[in-house]
Amino acid sequence: MKRLAFDTSSQTLSVALTEDTTLLGKIDLNIKKNHSITLMPAIDFLMTNVGFAPSDLDSIAVAKGPGSYTGLRIAVTTAKTLASTLGIELIGVSSLAAIAANACVKGKVIALIDARRQNVYAGIYEDKQLVNQERHLPLSQLLSELSQEKTVHFTGEIDGFRELILASLPQAKFIENPERRLPNAYQIACLASHEKAVEVDYFEPEYLKKVEAEEKWLETHAHDETTDANYIQKI
Template sequence: MTILAIDTSNYTLGVALVEENQVLGEYMTNLKKNHSIRVMPAIQTLMRDCDRVPADLTKVVVAKGPGSYTGVRIGVTIAKTLAWTLKIPLVGVSSLEILASGTGRYFDGYVSPLFDARRGQVYTGLYQYKNGELLTVEQDQLIMLVDWAQYLTKMDRPILFVGNDLSIHQQKIAEILGSKGVFAALTEHNPRPSVLALLGQNQTEEDVHSFVPNYIRLAEAEAKWLEAKGKILKGQD
């Protein structure tokens, strides 16, 4: 099995090739640059360097969000196109789960990956490793950081926080959780595309045509459009 993993859900752009539980190659950057321009050349370079062609691929795994609306759409669109064209399975994995899996395996507690969602909000969830398996303790959600930290004070074990946006909220987390809040090392904040590939290798495949990203919330423009539409329809009653 040769898996291509694609993650453009946040600033980190990552692609990986994993074959029979071996990481053949991995490309990753954390730059505020246009993923739509860079992701396909990254895939092509990686496959060429690993001496693989599209026909060798047997599965595509993509980070399905939450994260940047544009970034998530880019990765999902490319993954769907490749899966449909090559007639191979497509799997979507939570962008937060990738972070949790990459850091939590050897941590004796819970893992809370997070992405900043502005206005004091974060995308986050709660995960824990048990017997070598990553379990979801709390589903991915959009929540005020202060409310989330207050909720975590009742947990019976320390919580490891990870993510490139952690610096925005670290002080507040430390104030609320004290020593119960643990912060991942600098080198652990980028989600690894090879981890994404391994997470998706045994997951149930998606229907290529109906698969959509998990934004958790609507884009602001879409929410305003629906609100305006609702007002218009209400006025017609």
């Protein structure tokens, strides 16, 4: 199984090519760049240097969220276009699951993505398995829920939250190796082996939170989501 995997859900861009579980090549960029400009050249460079033609690919794996709205749309749109054009399967993998899998520690791993204003996207994992539902929530609420845990490892976008975490959870540990905290397309490729392929036409990012424009619209418009699932089309 030859698989192309990539993630643009955060500042980091990560692209990997695998054959079964063997990593053939990977590119990581952890600098502020426009992913819409850098993603396809990175894919082309990696494919060329590994010696793959597009027709060699059997599968596309992509980070489906949560994360940056723009970054997720770039990755998902690219993945859908490639999978549809090549006629191959498409698999979506949680961005948080890929971060947690990259931690490589035993016990509970809390993968965080900064959602701004002291809110986070969070997933609690153990042995690469999701312990409960991934959520968007205030960091304070998450820390309160973890107060009885003996040991937890935090990873992902944690630098801005260290003091707050330790104030509530002095027993908390952190994944200190920066490379272990970043999104990793190789982990996305590996995790995809345990996921089912999606319907390409209906695949969408999993934001876990409404976009700001949608939230503001809802504040001034009465709406019952149970009766009109397409309400946002009225904007």
